[in-house]
Structures are given as C-alpha cells and as structure tokens.
Amino acid sequence: MQPFIYDQLPVRVLFGSGMVERIGAEAERLGIARALVLTTPGQRPLGLRVAGALGARAAGCFAGAVMHVPIAAAQAARAEALRLAADGLVAAGGGSTIGLAKAIALESGLPILALPTTYSGSEMTPIVGITEEGRKRTERHVRVLPRCVIYDPVLTLGLPAAVSGPSGMNALAHCFEALYAEAANPVTSLMAEEGIRALAAALPVVIAQPDDLAARGDAFYGAWLAGLTLSAVGMALHHKLCHVLGGRFDLPHAETHAILLPHVAAYNRRAAPSAMARAARALGAADAAAGLYALVQGLGGKVALRDIGMPEGGLDEAADLACLDPYYNPRPIERGAIRRLLQDAFEGGPPADGARIGG
Secondary structure, three states, rough: OOOOOOOOOOEEEEEEEHHHHHHHHHHHHHOOEEEEEOOHHHHHHHHHHHHHHHHHEEEEEEOOOOOOOOOOHHHHHHHHHHHHHOEEEEEEEEEHHHHHHHHHHHHHHHOOEEOOOOOOOOHHHEEEEEEEEEEEEEOHHOOOOOEEEEEHHHHHHHOOOHHHHHHHHHHHHHHHOOOOOOOHHHHHHHHHHHHHHHHHHHHHHHHHHHOHHHHHHHHHHHHHHHHHHHHOOOOHHHHHHHHHHHHHHOOHHHHHHHHHHHHHHHHOOOOOHHHHHHHHHOOOOOOOOHHHHHHHHHOOOOOOOHHHHOOHHHHHHHHHHHHOOOOOOOOOOOHHHHHHHHHHHHHOOOOOOOOOOOO
C-alpha cells in the first residue's frame, strides 16, 4: 500500500429527523451565550424560528448571506457580529450561509453551529471562499470548521426540486474529485465512492417524491460524506473551473457544478482510470462521464452553461483564468483542451470522448 496521511477533523454531528430541537443544548455545550443566527434574505423566517428556539442564547438574526460570499457581505456580517457582541454563530441554510459564517469565523475565531438545508457538504469542511474584484479566493483553516453540525432532513422539506438536484450534484462533485485528488487515500476513497452511491440513489427519489424523508436523509448522508472527503483532500480542475465561473461571471454555484462535472470527468477519463472505474461503479454506469450526464438529465437539471447566464464571449477569458494558478489535476492543464471543455459545457451536449478533448 502507498504511504498516506489522513487528518480527521473534530466535528460533532447529530443526524436524524427532529434533531434540530436540540439546538439549544448544543449551543450550551459549545459555551455560546450570544449566538448570531445567519441566513439568506429568503430564509429569514427560518432564521427567526431558530433564534426563537435558542431563546435567551440568540443575540440576533442577520439575513444577508448571498452566493459566493462577496467581500461586502462578509464585512457587513463581521460588523454585525461585533456590534451584537456575539460569541458564536448559527448558520441556518446552504453553502452561501455556511460560507458567510466561515468568513466571520476566519477573522474572529467564533464557533459555528451549522444547520444545513441543502446538500452542498460545505458544513464539514475547513475551506472558506470569498469573492472580491471578480475572483473567488479560497483558503483552508481549521478555525472556520463548524464545531457542530445538525443534519435534520425535515429542514430540507421546503427545498424545491430545482435546487435539490444541483445541490446534490455539488456534493457529488466533491466525492468525485476526491477519488483522484492529490491527497487521496484509502479512507477518503471509501467515503467518496459511498457518497456517490448514496447521492445517485437518493436524489432521483427526492425529486420525484419531495415528501420522502428517508430519501432526504440518504441525500444528507451522501452530502456528509462529500464534506468529509473534501475536508481531507485537495481540489482539482473541476473546482477550479467552478470557482472561475462563479467568481468572474457570478454563475449559480450548484448548477455550475452539475453542468461542468460530466465534462471534467471526460477530460480526466484516461488520466485517472481507477478513479473513473470506482465512480462508474457507484453510479451504476459503464462510463463515469456518461453516467454523470445521465444523472443530471434525470434530475431535470440544466445541462448547458448558456442556460444559467454564461456569455459565450467569456469562454476564452474563463479558459485563461483556469490556467492561472491551476489546482492539482491528474491530467495536465492544457489551455486548448480546457477551452473545448468549456465550449462543450456551454452548448450542453453529452460529454466528449477522449479524442474530442485530446485525451
């Protein structure tokens, strides 16, 4: 066996329907006396309910989380936490809300208690991303890792199908890249393959039967595994492209993941055959790239970048940016091939074979 290093990060996880009722006890266990509850503007009612459940431990509710965590939103939230003398953060929402909590914790070190309502997996990672001047920059620091995560499937019942599918594909992308990441190891590969299997099985049921709590719990299980793998390994080409398109062109994060992933799988197909075989097995498909594309289609999701606001005139710039400070990837980053990958994703057809993208 190849030598490897695996860092197991300290996160307490509560999993199951009704677990949200324990939020007060968990805040007390963390020593939080004045919690700032964070949400997006649209989820403010949820934030107020959470604040009510916290009772005297709630310092206030800040409903200013937005996609990609712009620096202005981060600064406003940091100022509100300081104004209210908050000694802890409760993030009730998806990746945008949890990302905002991380942006506050990055400077303040305040503990985070996360109540995820989507399947992004961000709640299990020590990775924070902030967008400034059209570029999304990420960094890794243990102080932004939530101390406690409560996975309650009931919190996802209001999540529309148009959000559930891409959100789950976002999590699946973490598992997929973990199979060939620079720090991949036997532990993360087991979790990644199981995460792909769980998400691929659960998401179609979540879309077809929105009130199926068991399927929503299984999707949360996959998202938890996705976050665990991402917390332990690095990121590769897929995440680089998503960060470029999100930061520069403000594309919706989860849908960008869903659209790009089959094409990145095709790009890396020959360079990571073992990883592709494991992913295909978890998907129940003969080919990983084709299986991912079929899954996105089956979820009713968009398959073309042009359908989520990407300007065709920006593809050249995106290819250039993807080649600047590239993340590790099993196949070398080739500008011409990246440009063809982006064109394929823009048009929305099935992922190319190896010949089409030069490998």
